[in-house]
Amino acid sequence: MSDKLINGTETLRYGIIGTGAIGGYFGGMLAKAGKDVHFLFRSDYDFVKEHGLKVDSISGDFCLSEVHAYNNTHSMSKCDVVLVCLKSTGNKTLKHILPPLLHENTVVLMIQNGLGVEEDLQKDFPDLHIAGGLAFICANKTAPGHIAHLDFGKLNVGSYSCPDDSVLQQVCSDLENAGVEAEVLELKNARWRKLVWNIPFNGMTVVMNTTTDALIANADMRQLLHRMMIEVIEAGNKSDLAENPIPTEYADEIMHMTEHMTPYSPSMKVDFDSKRQMEIEYLYTRPVEYAASCGYSMASVAVLEKQLKFIQSTI
Numbered sequence: 001m002s003d004k005l006i007n008g009t010e011t012l013r014y015g016i017i018g019t020g021a022i023g024g025y026f027g028g029m030l031a032k033a034g035k036d037v038h039f040l041f042r043s044d045y046d047f048v049k050e051h052g053l054k055v056d057s058i059s060g061d062f063c064l065s066e067v068h069a070y071n072n073t074h075s076m077s078k079c080d081v082v083l084v085c086l087k088s089t090g091n092k093t094l095k096h097i098l099p100p101l102l103h104e105n106t107v108v109l110m111i112q113n114g115l116g117v118e119e120d121l122q123k124d125f126p127d128l129h130i131a132g133g134l135a136f137i138c139a140n141k142t143a144p145g146h147i148a149h150l151d152f153g154k155l156n157v158g159s160y161s162c163p164d165d166s167v168l169q170q171v172c173s174d175l176e177n178a179g180v181e182a183e184v185l186e187l188k189n190a191r192w193r194k195l196v197w198n199i200p201f202n203g204m205t206v207v208m209n210t211t212t213d214a215l216i217a218n219a220d221m222r223q224l225l226h227r228m229m230i231e232v233i234e235a236g237n238k239s240d241l242a243e244n245p246i247p248t249e250y251a252d253e254i255m256h257m258t259e260h261m262t263p264y265s266p267s268m269k270v271d272f273d274s275k276r277q278m279e280i281e282y283l284y285t286r287p288v289e290y291a292a293s294c295g296y297s298m299a300s301v302a303v304l305e306k307q308l309k310f311i312q313s314t315i
């Protein structure tokens with residue numbers, strides 16, 4: 001693989017596009033472990049240049065005082081692996097952000113929740129090697145250059161249009177060496193499984209204006225959350241996962257995991273509280289539309305989608 005890499009060694013050069021909760025944590029862990037990591041910042045650029053990047057983590061706090069920080073990709077070098085860690089509401093900007101970072105074999109890893117982000121990026125970059133990443137983590141950006149890692153921390157990755165898994169295997173090995181659990185999985189299955197958590201909890205914490213622990217403690221809410229989980233599982237199985245279906249018991253597993261998780265405001269609730277755009281398109285609209293095109297109606301999820309769209313129109 002070395003001849004494909006930027007610097008002709010087995011060392012991957014990483015570009016982090018969007019250094020918030022996800023980019024700051026996973027990029028920060030890689031940089032702390034001595035990997036070659038280059039971070040794109042927006043509002044935090046000046047602060048991080050002066051003060052560095054701080055991560056308060058359940059597995060140990062750290063501060064990176066020397067960060068390869070940039071405020072535009074034209075000043076960055078080409079990268080072997082680009083971790084896209086923007087909110088998917090900003091994906092239209094990738095058309096302009098990515099080109100300076102790309103060489104022939106660059107892998108762009110979309111670490112975002114939802115369905116369809118790789119498909120849309122491929123339309124703008126037909127020859128690009130694209131992969132997806134699903135982050136099982138509770139993290140927030142709490143202040144400029146300051147990330148709080150509250151729970152979990154695994155990254156699942158899977159190929160969308162990479163010629164093989166070799167670069168993804170090396171990414172996982174770099175992450176594991178950096179203290180992050182990581183695994184290469186089949187992407188469609190991993191994306192639908194992640195939606196089993198995100199669809200009920202992201203939207204319901206916004207609509208009910210609450211946190212995960214309060215929802216799960218209420219019998220009516222719990223029943224509704226469970227119904228949506230089953231709907232997501234059935235939608236995935238009907239549309240994409242016939243050969244490797246998600247068992248319905250996965251809903252109980254996810255409910256159990258959430259019971260033992262720190263009380264949490266998902267990133268969509270944080271966006272709502274901060275009056276920012278919510279990731280409704282890829283988290284709700286695409287799965288509902290896609291399932292419908294395969295003959296399955298996500299009836300209760302479609303109601304939640306409409307509620308979220310209404311709420312978005314009022315903020």
Ligand SMILES: NC(=O)C1=CN([C@@H]2O[C@H](COP(=O)(O)OP(=O)(O)OC[C@H]3O[C@@H](n4cnc5c(N)ncnc54)[C@H](OP(=O)(O)O)[C@@H]3O)[C@@H](O)[C@H]2O)C=CC1
Nearest residue numbers: 018019020021022041042043086112113135137138139267
């Ligand atoms: N937070 C979490 O625990 C989890 C998040 N996810 C998913 O991961 C993805 C990323 O979420 P998260 O990290 O929470 O989001 P954040 O909002 O914390 O981070 C996104 C970052 O991207 C930056 N950004 C946006 N546009 C640009 C731009 N044009 N140029 C440079 N930087 C830019 C923002 O800058 P600025 O700081 O200036 O706003 C921000 O720092 C989402 O799809 C989310 O659903 C998945 C699992 C868990």
Ligand SMILES: CC(C)(CO)C(=O)C(=O)O
Nearest residue numbers: 135136137138152197266
């Ligand atoms: C399910 C959870 C909270 C932790 O795995 C998460 O990954 C998310 O907020 O998207």
